[in-house]
Amino acid sequence: MINIHQNGNCLECDKKCSAFKRLLSEELNYINQYRFHITYKKGEVIFKQNTPASNVISISRGVAKTTFEDKFNKNLILSLIKGPSLVVGPGIYVDNIYHFTLTALTEVHACIIDVLAFKKLIRENSDFAEQYISEMSVRAIRNYQRTFCLTHKQMHGRVADALLNLSQNIFNAPEFEMPLTRQELGEYTGLTKESVSRILTKFRDDQLIQMDGNIIEILNMDKMITISENG
Amino acid sequence: MINIHQNGNCLECDKKCSAFKRLLSEELNYINQYRFHITYKKGEVIFKQNTPASNVISISRGVAKTTFEDKFNKNLILSLIKGPSLVVGPGIYVDNIYHFTLTALTEVHACIIDVLAFKKLIRENSDFAEQYISEMSVRAIRNYQRTFCLTHKQMHGRVADALLNLSQNIFNAPEFEMPLTRQELGEYTGLTKESVSRILTKFRDDQLIQMDGNIIEILNMDKMITISENG
DNA sequence: TTTTATAATTGATCCATATCATTTGAATAT
């Protein structure tokens, strides 16, 4: 974990997440005092479930995952996140605890922001608050679809959903380097790693995808969407 | 559906949900102009998924469910809600569409509030906004646990969870009248009605619960919690 | 290079849960 105070300040930052674009210059200068910039290596934990939630994270670059784990160390990947994006643990308005773990899947550039500074801006700038509410709302809606997917679709549909999400929401391209292991794909789709492996082999045999090492390309996007929709 | 403009106004209302308790008198008088009170009968739809989200609902009394349905009419019960509680479709900050259906499970007394009036208060009263954010946050946290439950626990654990939620969060008593059919319990737990039926019979045979018609009593709360925790 | 550890693949088997089919029960209407 390399701590580099970025030269510039928030005012000039061109990797601001949407909410921060709603802030006034003076507010950006204010928040600039309460943040520091860190680069995480692949695999590093940014914050850990069940620890005190003292920061919000503005990811400027890279891909990360949020995971929920129980006492038996069974994991569930809640979401995949691509910078620029603001990651706020909901616990900051509930019990001041992180309710999931945030982990870098690639190198991640992020600003660690003091939670009190964040909350102050939420109270003082209603544009900012509204944008934050809007982002929470988008996630809530995604959650409905995701819960539905995990409970009502079977293997093929779930893996298709995962691949489509990676392609469309994270990498914006049909071809990408898979940032998740088979184990993690399992934790994301609610399957075992063996099942994920089998489905991917099946997809490849059916000419739906191409796999070259860790590079995956969706060859037939329409078919993939159909599989996702039909569960 | 009986439309009765309640005699009193919001200022005097003793069934306010938490967020409204944060409003000033003048704000309560303001919102009072943009709401009307309705009583729904059991089974009636309060608002329907995919229709324009023009209101937020303040449930003062009764129990309701939110359901998410796909194009094949497969349903998932997202949550159970007990008054007093504010139900806001997240779509009001995204695409002005309801993303789930809200249905009365018992007789429900509710105030239908204009969404623009609600949004105005969110912008103008940061206590109100903060309380709303806090409630969204609680739901987000519950969602993690629920998604985990539905993907990682098996039948007994899921049904135990459902019964515990009804007992602890909805009725605040070990004995209650089951507001859900077996089919609905299935839609809530991600199981078929047949499986739910079998599990309940098993629970009764094991002296975990008592069933008298539609009345269910949890006889062994500790055991039920253990089953929930061990999946 | 060889060793070691970790991830991925693949096959064989088992089991949890869905599906299908029938019966029973309860509520509502005739």
Add this chain to the structure above:
DNA sequence: ATATTCAAATGATATGGATCAATTATAAAA
């Protein structure tokens, strides 16, 4: 009281995925 409808219970069977086990790749370390 009888018919009708819908919810619930229960048994028999099928199957989607998990689990277990073995093999092969891949990558890091000695």
